[in-house]
Amino acid sequence: MRKKTIGEVLRLARTNQGLTLEELHKKTEIQLDMLEAMEADDFDQLPSQFYTRSFLRKYAWAVELDERIVLDAYDSGSMITYEEVDVDEEELTGRRRSSKKNKTSFLPLFYFILFALSIVIFVTYYVWNYIQTQPERSSASSYSVVQATSSTSSATPSSTSSGSSSSSSNIEPVISVSGEGNYVEIAYKTSKETAKLQLSVSDARSWVSVSESELEGGVTLSPDNKSAETTVSTKNPVTITLGVVKGVALTVDNQTVDLSKLTAQTGQITVTFTRN
Numbered sequence: 565m566r567k568k569t570i571g572e573v574l575r576l577a578r579t580n581q582g583l584t585l586e587e588l589h590k591k592t593e594i595q596l597d598m599l600e601a602m603e604a605d606d607f608d609q610l611p612s613q614f615y616t617r618s619f620l621r622k623y624a625w626a627v628e629l630d631e632r633i634v635l636d637a638y639d640s641g642s643m644i645t646y647e648e649v650d651v652d653e654e655e656l657t658g659r660r661r662s663s664k665k666n667k668t669s670f671l672p673l674f675y676f677i678l679f680a681l682s683i684v685i686f687v688t689y690y691v692w693n694y695i696q697t698q699p700e701r702s703s704a705s706s707y708s709v710v711q712a713t714s715s716t717s718s719a720t721p722s723s724t725s726s727g728s729s730s731s732s733s734n735i736e737p738v739i740s741v742s743g744e745g746n747y748v749e750i751a752y753k754t755s756k757e758t759a760k761l762q763l764s765v766s767d768a769r770s771w772v773s774v775s776e777s778e779l780e781g782g783v784t785l786s787p788d789n790k791s792a793e794t795t796v797s798t799k800n801p802v803t804i805t806l807g808v809v810k811g812v813a814l815t816v817d818n819q820t821v822d823l824s825k826l827t828a829q830t831g832q833i834t835v836t837f838t839r840n
Contacts, residue, residue, distance in 0.1 A: 566645075567643040567644065567645055568643060568644055569605050569643055569644070570602070570605060570620070570634060570637050570638060570643075570644060571602060571603045571604055571605035571606075572603075572605075573629070573634070573644050574602060574603055574623055574624075574627065574629075574634075575603040577627035577628070577629050578603075578626075578627050580627075581626075581627050581628065583626070583627065585599050585600065588623070588626055588627075591626045592619075592622040592623060592625075592626050593622075593775060593780065594619050594622060594623070595781055595782070597609070598610055598619060599623070602619060602620065602623060607638070611771050611807045612807060612829075612830055614746070614829075614830040615805075615807070615830070616638065617635060617638070620634050620635060620638055621634075621635065738752070738753040738840065739751070739752050739753075739816060739819055739821060741821065741822055741823075741825060742825075743825060744825045744826075744827065745825075745826075745827055745828050746809075746826065746827075746828035746829075746830060746831045746832060747826075747831065747832050747833075747834075748823070748825050748826055748831070748833055748834075749833070749834045749835075749836065750816070750821060750833060750834070750835045750836070751836050751838065752798075752816055752835060752836070752837050752838070753837075753838050753839070753840035754798060754817070754837060754838075754839075754840065755839060755840055756798060756817070757797065757798060757799075758795050758796065758797055758798060759795070759796055759798050759816055759817050759835075759837065760793060760794075760795050760816070760817055760818070761774055761777070761793060761794055761795075761796060761802075761804070761814070761815070761816055761835070762791060762792070762793035762814070762815045762818075763785060763791065763792050763793070763804070763812060763813070763814055764785065764790055764791035764792075764812070764813045764815075765785045765786065765787070765790055765791075765811050765812055765813070766787075766790070766811060766813075767787055767811060768785070768786075768808060768810060768811025768812060769784070769785065769786045769787075769808065769811075770784070770785050770806055770807050770808035770809075770811065770812050771783070771784045771785075771806075771807030771808070772784075772785055772792065772804065772805065772806055772807065772812065773804070773805045774794055774796065774802055774803075774804050774805075775802050775803040775804075776796055776797070776800060776802045777794040777795070777796045777802065778794050779792060779794045782805075785812070796835075798837035799837070801834055801835060801836045801837070802834075802835050803832060803833070803834050803835075804832070804833040804834075804835065805831075805832055805833075806826070806830060806831045806832070806833070807830055808829065808830065809823070809826045809827075809828060809829060809830060809831040810829075814833070816835070
């Protein structure tokens with residue numbers, strides 16, 4: 565049985581999956597230089613042991629490796645027996661062929677759905693065209709009734725709209741924090757489409773990143789660069805990663821978030837948005 569380093573096994577698995585480093589970067593959201601460092605077994609280039617384990621877990625998931633074997637090898641500083649992980653070249657080649665066959669088998673279903681949709685569109689158009697060509701039936705009595713009904717109900721929307729506007733003006737965003745240790749979750753109720761996140765330090769130094777934003781690649785905060793802010797969409801959750809928790813402050817739409825439950829050296833924050 566042959567043994568390989570962690571980086572060699574990761575690179576071989578990625579190659580057999582037919583993934584480039586750029587495609588793996590998009591799939592795992594890990595920076596390209598850190599992916600290259602892992603494949604070169606240069607784990608000292610990664611921010612900390614916490615991030616190394618997290619990145620190895622993501623990499624193993626993306627290339628269909630058993631993350632336990634990879635993490636055990638990293639923790640013990642040992643090499644990986646080539647046959648322990650599912651990266652056999654012949655097996656993966658067969659898997660790719662099977663995947664191509666599965667993709668081909670979907671073509672008849674696609675054409676059937678396309679044909680069915682064309683029939684539905686044709687029938688819908690025919691019915692609509694038939695209705696449009698029918699003579700309009702109208703009577704003075706029915707018209708007067710409709711007119712009277714609409715006039716009596718016209719006053720209702722104004723009162724309703726005024727009530728809804730007053731109630732909407734009373735809605736204020738709410739922030740709640742749960743979790744502890746190296747992970748907390750923030751639930752933020754807001755009626756806005758976007759939210760502004762700001763991370764800052766006073767005397768501390770920390771590497772931070774925010775997924776789904778312009779800070780996704782990470783930035784280092786220090787006394788010379790005390791804050792970083794970004795605007796994110798409230799349609800999807802975002803993940804904030806802190807290389808060093810102590811001394812870092814977070815605000816969401818200028819509201820300070822209590823991070824006292826983050827007691828570990830490094831931390832991760834998931835911000836979820838709900839409509840109020």
